[in-house]
Amino acid sequence: MIRFVAAVLTLVASATTSVAFDTKATSAFVLDQTTGTVLMSKEADTPLPPASMSKLMTLYMAFEAIRRGKSDGGLDLNEELPVSEHAQSYGGSSMFLRSGESVTVEDLIRGIIVLSGNDACVVIAEALSPDGTEYGFARLMTQRAQQLGMNNSTFTNSNGWPQPGHLMSMRDLATLSDRLITDFPEFYPLFAETEFEFDNRVPSNRLNRNPLLNMNIGADGLKTGHTEEAGYGLTGSAKQGDRRVIFVISGLDSVAGRAQESQAIVNWAFRQFALRPLAKAGQQFAQADVWMGSQPSVGLVAAEDISVLMPALASNEIAGEVIYTGPVSAPIAEGDQLAEFVFTLDGLPETRLPLVADRTIERGGFMSRMSTAALILFTKIIQGPEGQT
Structure with missing residues (x-):
């Protein structure tokens, strides 16, 4: 032959004109989801601490469990799950759950998406874990990630709390975001919610941390992240017309820097490229x-x-x-x-x-x-x- x-x-x-974008992020990945075209890749396959952006994996597995249903070992949106002492023990962003109480799966999902609740992640994790522990669920997260083609991701907890070996690449986060949007259209609108006042607890904590949702640029998700080691990051998505862009950035030095860089990337992706x-x-x-x-x-x-x-x-x-x-x-x-x-x-x-x-x-x-x-x-x-x- x-x-x-x-x-x-x-x-x-x-x-004939170069349209490269010189990002300030230490690692970044930008995908035009509509065509599958990679617009930017900077240290995109390097496993890094993902901070709260790894909550997207917990959400993906929670959505799968809800779709399976309680009769098939999954979850029901209206069922209540118990809050353990381990869940309450986490610091950082929180739903301010109390050990011994029970919370509906729907409230926990919204608490993870909007409030970035570390405690809410643990409640979901312990409910779905084969051994009832958060670490047991983390092992499942790693296995499921590999099945989804995320080969540079390993999990040691459900929420991205700093821990050795808890790592994701920017490409893997983009892959996960693509699957969340594509596989669960019934749940994806939750990522655009700008506030969730759970049980009137700490009203000052009711707002979504995603800075793009109020910028009128078509942004409708997904998750921010920050730890001292990882810096400020964001896994985002925006849709304008017939095009959707997914992007992941990490390593910014401030909340303001993350917001400015995210907005700049979205504007660049839509203005410098056209679907023809x-x-x-x-x-x-x-x-x-x-x-x-x-x-x-x-x-x-x-x-x-x-x-x-x-x-x-x-x-x-x-x-x-x-x-x-x-x-x-x-x-x-x-x-x-x-x-x-x-x-x-x-x-x-x-x-x-x-x-x-x-x-x-x-x-x-x-x-x-x-x-x-x-x-x-x-x-x-x-x-x-x-x-x-």
């Missing part, structure tokens, strides 16, 4: 030779309407390549993925878009197969040893 490369020109746009149409479903990019088929070639087309994220100040041309291994052996079914359209825009990673067969091609009869073999042999002789067009 030969790897064929065909040049494709003037389809949409090619950027590349191709309509069925649009042909190239043709591939077919081996031993009833027809000598098959069209390589877009399976669906394709839009790509591009620098906003781009020209109107793009140069890319259609790459496939050929000739393609028959039989071929319409819609089979046979190739990729590959291109790179300035300031963005390589993009690979799938191309599929435009029609079904059966295996040819004897004469058809002989004719195809002769034609392809002749083509190889003309093209030379590299087999490129």
Whole structure:
């Protein structure tokens, strides 16, 4: 088999201007969720103390438990869970729960999201832990994280309290945020709540710490974090029009610095990049030779309407390549993925878009197969040893 490369020109746009963002964060990751395009990556795979941002993992597992239901070992939003002495013992951000009382799962969820309650996390953790301990739940967190593709995350508690070995990477936090938004649309609106006054306890603690929620920039989540070791961080998401951006930053030196950097990243992500149409479903990019088929070639087309994220100040041309291994052996079914359209825009990673067969091609009869073999042999002789067009 030969790897064929065909040049494709003037389809949409090619950027000529760099749009890099020099973040003040010590580590950062920015993802355009709509297209899956990574806009920024700085020390993104380095495991770091995540502080309260690791509460997102506890929330993900709580949402899974609620969806399972109490009859299947999960949780019910209206059931009440007991508060242990261990839960009450945590300092830092809190719901101010009291040992011996019981609190509904719904209030605990809101207490984690809005109030960043360390104590609320422990109550959920102890309820779901296989051995009834917070550390037992933390082991489950690590296992579930690995199943979700978060390979640079390990947990030793449920809430991000400083502890050796409790680490997450910025990419993992973005992956987790993507899954929270995608997997649990019924719960995600809770992340946009700006206040929660639980049982009239400490009204001054009722406000969400996410500084972006009141900035009118489309922000609707997710979680702040701060410890002395980690600095100030934020896992955020914002939606404007048809686009959603997820970002994670860590290592800022103040509350104000975190807010300013988060706002700047959101503005940069939306203003410096634009979603533009590349191709309509069925649009042909190239043709591939077919081996031993009833027809000598098959069209390589877009399976669906394709839009790509591009620098906003781009020209109107793009140069890319259609790459496939050929000739393609028959039989071929319409819609089979046979190739990729590959291109790179300035300031963005390589993009690979799938191309599929435009029609079904059966295996040819004897004469058809002989004719195809002769034609392809002749083509190889003309093209030379590299087999490129």
